[in-house]
Amino acid sequence: MAVDLSMPVLVVDDYQTMIRIIRNLLNQLGFKNIEEAKDGKQALEKLNAGKFGLVISDWNMEPMTGFELLQQVRASDKLKATPFIMVTAESKTENVIAAKKAGVNNYIVKPFNAETLKGKLKTVLGEF
Numbered sequence: 001m002a003v004d005l006s007m008p009v010l011v012v013d014d015y016q017t018m019i020r021i022i023r024n025l026l027n028q029l030g031f032k033n034i035e036e037a038k039d040g041k042q043a044l045e046k047l048n049a050g051k052f053g054l055v056i057s058d059w060n061m062e063p064m065t066g067f068e069l070l071q072q073v074r075a076s077d078k079l080k081a082t083p084f085i086m087v088t089a090e091s092k093t094e095n096v097i098a099a100k101k102a103g104v105n106n107y108i109v110k111p112f113n114a115e116t117l118k119g120k121l122k123t124v125l126g127e128f
Helices: 016-028 040-049 066-075 093-102 114-125
Strands: 009-012 034-037 054-058 084-088 106-109
Touching (some): 016 034, 016 054, 016 114, 054 114, 084 114, 106 114
Parallel strands (some): 084 106
16 A cells, blocks of 8 residues: 555654754655654644654654653554654664664664655655
């Protein structure tokens, strides 16, 4: 089954420039319905209020980190099946392991390009 490129995607990052970069990459790949949140707390509110086909979240944010957001999403009956990709500047093995154990679908280390993002999206969502 093909990926629905009109599905809502939530991009979570406390750095507006990074949101813009990810938004542009997603647009290049054909995604049209992109929303944003500036931290895990705001993201959780949006997730609970709507239906998203994918979350792409930064790891390091305040007051709620991307990792804490992931844990909240996986603990929620309503949200637990939502595909979740974590973005981080650090490729620490223990972070990757912790995220995998918490149920992340994939992991991207900054900096990355459209090709890297597309590969991760294909792994999580399937062909598009």
